[in-house]
Amino acid sequence: MHTLDQLRAGQLHGITRLDLSASLEQFPEEIFSLADSLEVLNLSGNRLSDLPEDLHRLHRLQVLFCSNNHFEHVPESVGRCLSLRMVGFKSNRIRELSAKALPPRLRWLILTDNLLEILPDELGDCTELQKLMLAGNRLRALPASLARLDKLELLRIAANQLTALPDELLRLPCLAWLAYAGNPFASVAAAQPQAVAVPWFELQVGEVLGQGASGIIHRALWQRADGSAEAVALKLFKGQMTSDGTPDSEMAACLTAGQHPNLIGAIGRVVSHPDGDQGLLLSLVDARLRTLAGPPSLESCSRDVYAAEWRASFGQALQVACGIASALRHLHAQGVTHGDLYGHNILLDDTGDVLLGDFGAASFLPAGASSQHGLLQRIEVRAFGILLEELLARCDVPARHQTLLAALVARCQQPQVASRPDFSEIDGLLQALAQQGALSDGC
Structure with a gap:
């Protein structure tokens, strides 16, 4: 984190990224002295309510973060920044999004946890938009113009007031x-199953195992009333809203998902936390498992970042694909979509044993719109196609399997959503491929 004193003293000359959190109520004019180099400006965690009219003087600016401030609107000056690709105003008080506030080259827009009730029709003119994050607002409808966003890949609209999902949205070719x-x-x-209620006083909380957007995961010992004890993972949620949705939705989906050998299984809900925090008890993951990939970067936008040196054997890659396809087939059969099928939510070991976790973006198939179930499931098939393509790019695929797997990747990602295979077909195909001898011990 940089300081205002450093900025005013000219010590930050030539930097490409500025992170400034100092209870600011006004935009520091000294930031303009960085105009010839500044590409990323992070003003999150201040008390700002507006930005200067001449913000476009930062002519190299590509990324703007203004989360956790006091904005009630997205300043129209943002729209005049011609190089801006990513704009984030999470957790403000925003009620208004003017069409003039939309930069022409926008790829990634974050307006999570605000007070928006309506979106401008001109949002559909942002033809480069790939990620749109609107969870935790007051939207009652989505503009029909979103159907023009042919490059949109990620959409977060959880925890709003929407009464329906437009069919046109579900047919977007890249979603x-x-x-x-x-x-x-x-x-x-x-039909959600009755969740086991785990009293807080039965838990001994240990070290932090990891954390994500929605919560922190600890190692814990569950000492049951009958005297038995079990080592578990405890996820304590950070608040009432994340970039993907709410803790209640995540817990409901995770518990409904049930048990599967390739899912991180939920045990129950934590009750009677002294601070009222929400928590979920999960099966403890073997320490030998590691994350398949890192989350998308500012540059990659919608694609995970893999370690440059990571390679897999074909057997391992196929075993991962088998496990994930089987897990998604199971989830869809329970009426749940995962919503965040990415390598950064997958754990694996050197043999190919694999677990899918993080239900923060999971949703239930809408009971009143059964005609949409197939489309919603096949949107997730595209995510699997991207994952499969990433895995195959990092292994040597035997010549006898290249045509079949290339065709599967293409079918999973084809723009006609309804024509993609479902996970029953995908799982069956991959299992058959494994049984033909691609893996000596099967999937």
Whole structure:
């Protein structure tokens, strides 16, 4: 984190990224002295409510973060920044998004956790848009113009007031990651199983194992009332809203998903936390498993970042694909979509044993719109096609399997959503391929 003193003293000359959080109420004019180099400006965690009219003087600016401030509108000066690709105003008080506030080259827009009730029709003119994050607002409808966003890949509209999902939205050719839980049309499934209630006083909380957008995961010891004890993972949620949705939606989906050998299984909900925090008890993951990839970067936008040196054997890659396809087939059969099928949510070991976790973007198939179920499931098939393509690019595929797997990748990602295979077909094809001898021990 940089300081205002450094900025005013000219010590930051030539930097490409400025991170400045200093309870600012006004935009520091000294930032303009960085105009010839500044590409990323992070003003999150201040008290700003507006930006200067001449913000476009930062002519190299590509990324602007203004989360956790006091904005009630997105300043129109943002729209005049011709190089801006990513704009984030998460957790403000934004009620208004003017069409004039939309930069012409926008790829990634974050307006999570605000007070928006309506979106401008001109949002559909942002033809380069790939990621649109709108969870935790007050939207009652989406503009029909979104159907023109042919490059949109990730959409977060959970925890709004939407009464329906437009069919046109579900036919977008590139959409692969969709979260919509917590809207009136997507209420929690009535058949949700009774969750085990785990009293806080039965838990001994240990070290932090990891954390993500929605919460922190600890190692814990569950000492049951009957005297038995079990080592578990405890996820404590950070708040009432994440970039993907709410803790309630995540817990409901995770518990409904049930048990599967390739899913990180949920055990129950934590109750009676002294601070009222929400928590979920999960199966403890073997320490030998590691994350398949890192999350998307500012540059990659919608694609995971893999370690440059990471390679897999074909057997390992195929075993990962088998496990994930089987897990998604199971989830869809329970009426749940994962919503965030990415390598950074997958754990694996050197043999190919694999687990899919993180249900923060999961949603239930809407009970009142059964005609949309196939489209919603096949949106997730595109995410699997991208994952499969990434895996195959990092292994040596035997010549006898190249045509079949290339065709599967293409079918999973074809622009006609309804024509993609479902996970029953995908799982069956991959299992058959494994049984033909691609893996000596099967999937």
